[in-house]
Amino acid sequence: MKPTVRISMLAAALAALLAVPGAGLAERAARPVPAAATARTDAGPTHLAYDIRLRADATATRWTGRQTVSFTNTGGTPLREVYLRLWGNAWDGCGPAGRTTPVQVTGVEGGTARGLSAGCTALRVDLPEPLPHGARGTVGFDLAVTVPDRAERFGRHGPYRFLGNALPVLAVRDATHGWHLDPDVGFGESYYTLAADFRVRLDHPSALKVPTTGTATTRRGEPGGRTVTTATARQARDFAFAAGPFRTATALSPSGIRITAYRTAATPAPAADAARRVAAEAVDDFGARFGRYPYGEVDLVLHDGFDATGGDMEYPGLVLLNAGSLNVGSLNVGSLNAGSLNPGAVRSATVHEVAHQWWYGIIGNDQFGSPWLDEAFAVYAEDVFRGDHRPGCRPAADAARSMGHWAARSGGAWKAAVYEGGSCALHDLEREIGGPAMARLLRDYARDRWYGVSTTATFQRAAEAVAHKDLGPFWREHGIR
Numbered sequence: 001m002k003p004t005v006r007i008s009m010l011a012a013a014l015a016a017l018l019a020v021p022g023a024g025l026a027e028r029a030a031r032p033v034p035a036a037a038t039a040r041t042d043a044g045p046t047h048l049a050y051d052i053r054l055r056a057d058a059t060a061t062r063w064t065g066r067q068t069v070s071f072t073n074t075g076g077t078p079l080r081e082v083y084l085r086l087w088g089n090a091w092d093g094c095g096p097a098g099r100t101t102p103v104q105v106t107g108v109e110g111g112t113a114r115g116l117s118a119g120c121t122a123l124r125v126d127l128p129e130p131l132p133h134g135a136r137g138t139v140g141f142d143l144a145v146t147v148p149d150r151a152e153r154f155g156r157h158g159p160y161r162f163l164g165n166a167l168p169v170l171a172v173r174d175a176t177h178g179w180h181l182d183p184d185v186g187f188g189e190s191y192y193t194l195a196a197d198f199r200v201r202l203d204h205p206s207a208l209k210v211p212t213t214g215t216a217t218t219r220r221g222e223p224g225g226r227t228v229t230t231a232t233a234r235q236a237r238d239f240a241f242a243a244g245p246f247r248t249a250t251a252l253s254p255s256g257i258r259i260t261a262y263r264t265a266a267t268p269a270p271a272a273d274a275a276r277r278v279a280a281e282a283v284d285d286f287g288a289r290f291g292r293y294p295y296g297e298v299d300l301v302l303h304d305g306f307d308a309t310g311g312d313m314e315y316p317g318l319v320l321l322n323a324g325s326l327n328v329g330s331l332n333v334g335s336l337n338a339g340s341l342n343p344g345a346v347r348s349a350t351v352h353e354v355a356h357q358w359w360y361g362i363i364g365n366d367q368f369g370s371p372w373l374d375e376a377f378a379v380y381a382e383d384v385f386r387g388d389h390r391p392g393c394r395p396a397a398d399a400a401r402s403m404g405h406w407a408a409r410s411g412g413a414w415k416a417a418v419y420e421g422g423s424c425a426l427h428d429l430e431r432e433i434g435g436p437a438m439a440r441l442l443r444d445y446a447r448d449r450w451y452g453v454s455t456t457a458t459f460q461r462a463a464e465a466v467a468h469k470d471l472g473p474f475w476r477e478h479g480i481r
Contacts, residue, residue, distance in 0.1 A: 001189060001313050001356070001375070043175045044079055045071035045137070048196035050239070052167060054143065055203040060161045060243035061147050063202075068140040069170055076175075078130030082111070082139060083171035083179055084123040087191065088154050090165075090184030093119035100146070102154070105168060107142035118183045122171065143168065153240075153313045153320055157305040160244035160264055164313055164320060167200075167239055169193050172366075182368040185407035188375075188414065190368040195235040195451040202229045204243055211262045211299040212241040213317045233295065233316060235451045237364050240315035242301050249273060253280035255287060258297035266304040267323045275300055275321060275350045282354040285385055289439065290358045290446040298354065312349050314356035321349055348382065355381035363449045368403045372480075373454050376422025389427055396421020399479040400456055417479070425478035432474060433467045441466045456480060 054065035073079040088103040094116065095101060101120050105113065111125035131137045145166050151157035153164035172180045172192050184190045202210055206220055206227040214233025222228055233239060246262035249272065253259060259280045263272040279300055287293045295317040304323040311322025359377035360367065367374060376399065383390055398405070399421040406414035430438035445454075445462045460480070464471050475481060 001353070043075035043077075043173045043178075044073040044133075045082055045170055045173065046074045046194060047072040047136075048170055048194055050167075050169075050196055050198045050200075052143070052198070052239075053201045053203075054145070056205065056208075056243065058205060059159070060204055060208055061156060063143075063145045063147075063163075065143055066140065067143045067168065068138055069168075070136060070138045071170060072136045073131045073133055075173070076133060078132050079127065079137070079173075080130050081114075081124055081126045082137075083181060084125065084139075084141075084168040085171050085191075085193075086116075086121050086123060086168050087165035087184065088145065089116075089120040090190075091148065091150070091152070091154075095120075102146050102148050103166065103168065104144040104146075105141045106144075108139065109141065110137065110139040113141075118181050121184060122181045123168075141168075151303070151306045157303065158244075158264070160242065160246070160303060160305075162242045162301070162303070162320060164240040164315055165191070165238070169196075169238060180366065180368070182404070185368075185403050188367070188371060188403060188406075188418075190403055191238070192366040192368060193237045193364070194453070195237050195364065198231070198233040198236055198239045200231045200233075200239055200241070202231070202241065202243075203227075204229065207245060208243045209246045209248065209262065210241055210243045211246070211260070211301055211318060213239045213315055215296055236295070236316035237361055238315055240318050240320075242318075242320075246301070247272075249276060251276060251280060253284045255284045255292070257283050257287075257293055259283070259300065260297065261300045261302060263302045264304050264323075267302045271323060272300070272302050275302060278350045279319075279354050282351045282385060283357070286355060286358055286381060289381070289384075290442060291362070291450060293357060294362065295357075298357070300350070312353055314353045314360060316357065316361045319350070319353040319356075321353065351385050352378055352382045355379075355385075358446060362451060363446050363454050364452065365454045370400060370456055371403055371406075372400045372418050372422035373456065373459070375418050376426060379419050379423035380426040383423065383427070389430065390424060393424035393427055394421065395424050395428065395478040397479040399425055400481060401479075421479065425480055428478065429463060429471075429474070432471070433463070437466050 049070045052067045054063040056063050086103040089101045105123055108125060111127050114124040114126055116123050125139055127137060147156045147161045149156060153162055154166050155162055172194060180192050182190050198214060203226060204210055206225050210229045212231040213236055214231040216229050216231040219228045248260055248262050250260040259276050261272040261276040279298055283293050283298060299318045300321055302321045302323045306322040313320040355378040360374035365373035396417040399417050441463055460475060
C-alpha cells in the first residue's frame with residue numbers, strides 16, 4: 001500500500017495498543033511455480049479453508065449470510081480457542097454504547113463467542129473441547145457486513161462499494177508470541193494472515209459488477225433480477241471484492257495473465273487503460289524475477305472519489321487504485337495511446353501495488369511487527385522495474401521497526417524509514433553482494449517462502465548464505481535488526 005494516515009484514529013489506536021498484550025534476460029526467464037512452503041507458525045491454526053455465502057441488498061451496502069472456516073492444529077499443544085479478526089471494525093473501534101459495528105458475527109457454531117477485544121477487531125471463540133495436534137476443526141457463524149459511508153478500502157461512494165478487509169479471517173498464533181492480536185494503528189496496515197483457500201458466493205443485483213479476489217464465475221437470471229458470482233482462490237492471504245456499475249476492459253499479459261480494469265464512470269478510460277497495460281507489464285516482469293504469478297488474473301479497481309486518506313491498496317488478485325493519486329485530472333488524455341506508458345503516477349501506483357502481490361500476498365509477513373518486509377520490498381521491486389537502483393540513497397536506523405513504534409510518531413517519519421530507508425537497504429545490499437547474487441537471493445527466497453511467512457531473521461540468514469560472509473555491520477548500519 002502507498003502510505004496513508006488517519007489522524008483522527010491515532011489516539012484511539014494508541015489506547016488500543018496499551019490494552020492489547022537488475023537481472024539479465026537469461027536470468028529473468030519464466031520459471032515454474034514453486035512448491036508451497038509451510039508457514040513458520042509452529043502453533044496453529046493452519047491449513048485454512050473459508051466458505052462464505054453472502055446476499056446483498058438492493059444497493060450492495062449490506063451483505064448478510066453465513067461463513068465457515070476450517071483449520072488444522074499444527075501446534076505441539078492442544079488448541080483451546082481461535083480468534084477472528086474483524087478488521088472492518090478498525091476505523092471506529094467499538095464506537096458508542098448501542099452502536100452497531102460494520103462487521104457483526106452472531107450465531108456461532110463449533111465454539112462459543114467470548115467477546116470482542118482490540119477495538120472490536122478480535123473475537124475470541126472458545127472451542128468445545130481442546131483440539132489435539134493434527135486434528136481439524138470448524139467454526140461457523142452468521143455474518144452481517146454494512147459498508148460504511150466513507151470513500152475508503154472498506155467503504156462506499158456514490159453507487160460503488162468497496163469491501164477490503166471486510167470479511168473475518170483467523171488470527172495467527174505462533175510459538176514465540178502466542179496469538180497476534182495487534183490493533184489497527186490508524187495508518188498503513190496491521191494485518192497478519194496465513195494463506196488460505198477461499199470459496200465465496202455473492203448474490204447481488206445483476207446491474208452491479210463484482211470484481212473479486214480469485215477466479216470468478218457468474219450465474220445470471222436469478223429471481224428478482226439478481227446474479228450469483230462465485231469466486232474461488234487457493235492459497236490467498238485475504239479476500240476482497242467490490243460492487244458497482246463499473247465499466248470494464250480486459251486484456252492478457254504476454255505470459256497469459258488476465259488483467260481487468262474496473263473503473264467508475266468519472267474515471268477516464270485512458271487512465272484505466274494505461275494502468276491495465278502497466279499492470280500487465282509488471283506482473284510478467286515480477287513473475288520472471290520472483291516466480292510466476294499463481295492466481296491467473298489481477299483485477300484493478302479504479303475509483304475517482306477515494307478520500308485523501310484512502311486509495312491504493314493491495315489484496316490477492318485485486319488492487320484498489322485511487323484515480324486521484326494517478327493525477328487523472330492532469331493527464332494528457334491524447335498522449336495515452338497504445339504505445340505510451342509514460343504517466344509516472346500511473347506507473348508508480350500500479351506497479352507498487354502489483355509488486356505487493358508477491359511481497360505481502362504470496363510471500364507473507366507480519367505487517368504490524370515487520371512492515372518493511374512488504375513495503376520496502378515492494379518499493380525495491382518497483383524501483384528495479386523502472387531501472388532505478390537508487391545510487392546514493394540514505395539508509396534509516398529504524399527501518400525495520402514495528403507499527404507499534406510508528407504509532408507514537410508522525411506518518412512522515414514512518415514513510416521515510418520503512419519505505420525509503422528499507423528499500424535503500426535492499427539497494428545497498430545489491431551493491432554489497434552484486435546484482436546477479438541479489439537477483440538469485442530474491443528469486444530463491446521467494447521460492448522457499450512461497451505461500452509462507454517471511455521474517456527479518458530468515459531474510460538475513462538467506463542473504464548471508466548468498467554473500468558467504470557475516471553481514472552484521474551492514475544490518476546495523478541500515479537498522480535491520
